[in-house]
Amino acid sequence: QVQLVESGGGLVQAGGSLRLSCAASGSIFSSNIMAWYRQAPGKQRELVARIPRGGSANYADSVKGRFTVSMDIANTLYLQMNSLKVEDTAVYYCNAVQKGGTYWGQGTQVTVSS
Numbered sequence: 001q002v003q004l005v006e007s008g009g010g011l012v013q014a015g016g017s018l019r020l021s022c023a024a025s026g027s028i029f030s031s032n033i034m035a036w037y038r039q040a041p042g043k044q045r046e047l048v049a050r051i052p053r054g055g056s057a058n059y060a061d062s063v064k065g066r067f068t069v070s071m072d073i074a075n076t077l078y079l080q081m082n083s084l085k086v087e088d089t090a091v092y093y094c095n096a097v098q099k100g101g102t103y104w105g106q107g108t109q110v111t112v113s114s
Contacts, residue, residue: 002026002103004094009108016084016112022077022094022105032098034077036069038090038110045093049079063088084112 008020020036035050049069051057057069068080077094089112094105 002028002096002098002101004096004103004105006092006094006105006108009092009110011111011113012084014084014086014112014114017080017082018084018110020079020081020092020094020108020110022079024075024077024094024096027100028075028096029098029100032096034071035095035097036077036079037093037095038088039093039107040087040090043090048092051077081110084110086112086114088112 003025005023006020008018012018030053033050033052036048037045038048039045047060048063049057049059049067051069051071066083070078091107091109093107096103
């Protein structure tokens with residue numbers, strides 16, 4: 001089992017920045033893929049950024065150039081979000097995929113005001 005706990009969400013004005021963190025614990029494999037998803041009210045959950053351990057990140061077109069995903073050796077996943085827009089408002093979820101299962105955090109709310 002893997003446990004994922006997000007933090008760092010909040011309320012920010014358009015143009016501002018936030019940094020989300022996701023602490024992973026449990027049976028974490030060295031070959032996993034971790035990602036950030038988001039879900040806005042009335043919309044489907046969508047991929048924001050994905051990073052395989054030891055590999056290159058990829059991003060949704062809507063966040064390219066503004067968001068940066070990274071992962072440290074302590075199995076913490078980060079999402080640095082700059083130049084935030086109102087349309088970035090959503091619940092952001094941490095996700096981990098590895099042999100044996102797919103895991104989700106509880107989500108953290110990001111609200112961007114105009």
